[in-house]
Amino acid sequence: MASTPADVKEVPGALVFEIDMPGAKTGEIKVQVEDDHTLVVSGERRRAEDKEAKYQRMERRMGKFMRRFPLPEDANLEAITACFEEGVLTVRVEKKPPPEPKKAKTIEVKVGGSSEG
Amino acid sequence: MASTPADVKEVPGALVFEIDMPGAKTGEIKVQVEDDHTLVVSGERRRAEDKEAKYQRMERRMGKFMRRFPLPEDANLEAITACFEEGVLTVRVEKKPPPEPKKAKTIEVKVGGSSEG
Structure with missing residues (x-):
């Protein structure tokens, strides 16, 4: 099993994964999202034959x-x-902007037709 | 201390060192020979600020x-x-060809002037 230490950091607006995989070939690295909430990075490092x-x-x-x-x-x-790049895979996942806070609904206050008119 | 695992292999005519240093910058890697018989590879890996x-x-x-x-x-x-390349430093040290085997010195054998001529 190859050793692939990773850093995970939050930056404004995104989550960034940096994974060491020196000597891997670009075509041998797979980046996938499973079940809508898991990032899966896989591949293989081989010695030259x-x-x-x-x-x-x-x-x-x-x-x-x-x-x-x-x-x-x-x-x-x-x-x-x-x-x-340079044996490091960087995956950047942007974050959705937070939903706009719901504005409080304002109910117009009408001047009631007073019975004491 | 950064982790820099290495392979060392002999190939015909040379010795090859392969050292993982993902994310290092080319300008930050030093390759030197000390005392005529020690290969020294040094450098630094840094997180982006x-x-x-x-x-x-x-x-x-x-x-x-x-x-x-x-x-x-x-x-x-x-x-x-x-x-x-790809986070792997490869140093190749050629070997000197083996010295040619010394040819046995041949001494010419002269026919001795026989006293029994």
Whole structure:
């Protein structure tokens, strides 16, 4: 199992996930939303195949990986972007603007036709 | 201290070091040879400064890092290349060709002037 440590941060208007996956290939990384409230990032890191290579040290953890992150209620699932750069995947989930506070309904006060007219 | 797992492999004619350092910047990575027989790779990983960010999760290990690897006797210190791609630094150290086996010295055998001519 590959090691994929993640940071999750809230910035104004969005939630940002930063996940280390050095050496992964862009085409091998999948970013999905499950059940409308879970962000799922999966993929695989592989060593280059080289039959002539003789390893003296193998510290890098390779293999498949999957990370799941709950998304908040106000996540805008239509506004998710993912970008892979320098071995770091950044997924940005925009937040829906908060619903406008309901205006208190004003009831007009009519001057009652007084019986004491 | 940032986490920088490494693979070391021998390939025909060279020794190859692959070191994970996702999110490091090329300008912040130093590759040096010390005392003619130690490869030293150092640098720093930093979180983007963003005063408005509120972290919910911080798994990625940031900070300075340094890795030292012994080099073999036959390393060609004039032929070292380093390349940073997808968060992985690859350092390739060519090996000097083995010295040619010394040819056995052949001593010509002259026909001795025989005293019994």
